[in-house]
Amino acid sequence: MLEIKRVYDPPAPDDGMRILVDRLWPRGLSKARAALDEWNKEIAPSDALRRWFGHRPERWEEFKARYAQEIRERHAEDAARLRRLARGRVVTLLFAAREPHMNNAAALKEIIARRAGPQSVAKPSSFI
Known part of the structure; x- marks a missing residue:
């Protein structure tokens, strides 16, 4: 199961595997405090x-579409791996943005969830 959480929030036992999915390291956060896997x-x-x-906010839907395209073209294997990791356990996608609902982790969770059926296991290249 995929969850999302702000990386600045304290880690919790029910976070499962904690994966930061931001390109930049969060400002002012130590690696120890981030408690990343x-x-x-x-x-x-x-x-x-x-x-x-x-x-x-007015660019949110277009952002998700463009991000899904980037994943299809460049990161299908990474996305498929995250989907596999989330089967049978909790994987928390961490983000640094202040906005809890319109951020890259929320978009990534939605993109991965769209392809969570058993038919998508065949090839990473057919991820989305």
Whole structure:
């Protein structure tokens, strides 16, 4: 099961595997306080897409579509791996943004959930 959580929030036992999915390290946060199992910066949106979005609510739907395209073209294997990790256990995707609902981790969770059926296991390239 995939969950999302702000990386600045205290870790909890029910977080399961904690994976930071931001390209940049969160400001002012020590590695010890982050309590990460993994930092997967490769699956984060490109710098160009991140800057274009700028956390502007009117761009949210287009951001998700563009991010899904980036994942299809460049990170299908990473996304498929996250989906596999989340089968039968909790994986918490961590993000640094202040906005709890419109951020790259929320978009990534939605993108992965769209392809969570057994038919999508065949090939990473057919992820989305």
